[in-house]
Amino acid sequence: MTAINLSFDEMWDIFVTCDHTYDGLFFTAVKTTNIYCRPSCKSRKPKKVNVEFYFDRKEVERAGYRACKRCQPELAYSPHIILIKDTITFLVNHSKQTLLLKDIANHVGVSPFYLERVFKQETGETPRTYLEKIRVDKAAQLLKNTNRTNLEICYEVGFQSPSNFYKVFRRRKNCSPSEYRNQISKELVE
Numbered sequence: 001m002t003a004i005n006l007s008f009d010e011m012w013d014i015f016v017t018c019d020h021t022y023d024g025l026f027f028t029a030v031k032t033t034n035i036y037c038r039p040s041c042k043s044r045k046p047k048k049v050n051v052e053f054y055f056d057r058k059e060v061e062r063a064g065y066r067a068c069k070r071c072q073p074e075l076a077y078s079p080h081i082i083l084i085k086d087t088i089t090f091l092v093n094h095s096k097q098t099l100l101l102k103d104i105a106n107h108v109g110v111s112p113f114y115l116e117r118v119f120k121q122e123t124g125e126t127p128r129t130y131l132e133k134i135r136v137d138k139a140a141q142l143l144k145n146t147n148r149t150n151l152e153i154c155y156e157v158g159f160q161s162p163s164n165f166y167k168v169f170r171r172r173k174n175c176s177p178s179e180y181r182n183q184i185s186k187e188l189v190e
Ligand SMILES: [Zn+2]
Pocket: 036, 037, 038, 041, 042, 043, 068, 069, 070, 071, 072
């Protein structure tokens, strides 16, 4: 299976915001407690330096971690988990490209109609809105960690037009890209 292409900081942000839509795609392991969790676990968050991420449950257990009693990451997810996992991995790894629903469906081997229905049922998003979310999350990373302009970031993360970038960013983050960057730099100063 293809590994999902997410950086440490991206996974950290997902973990800190308890984003459940990435459950099953990676695991969070805490070195100080030897416990591993789903990204969405609501337990108190450890320090960043004490966290490791794993993509495979066998691997995290081999490294000596035990499953968290609270979020039970060892339990099977829905019967559709493989399909959802394949789809999200494909979306993350190809988020900079123009993707059509039929291409995504083709890649995971089901019909576009079926994919859209099951994906919506499992994640509350369509593949298209999920792709927007991935792009906005990547843009947020770049706004936080680089000096690139909004326009550069817009194209770098895969948006086709600045107006669409601004609209989608605001819908997801409740502020403009510039406001987001200002907020973050203020937080860092304080
Ligand atoms: Zn947990």
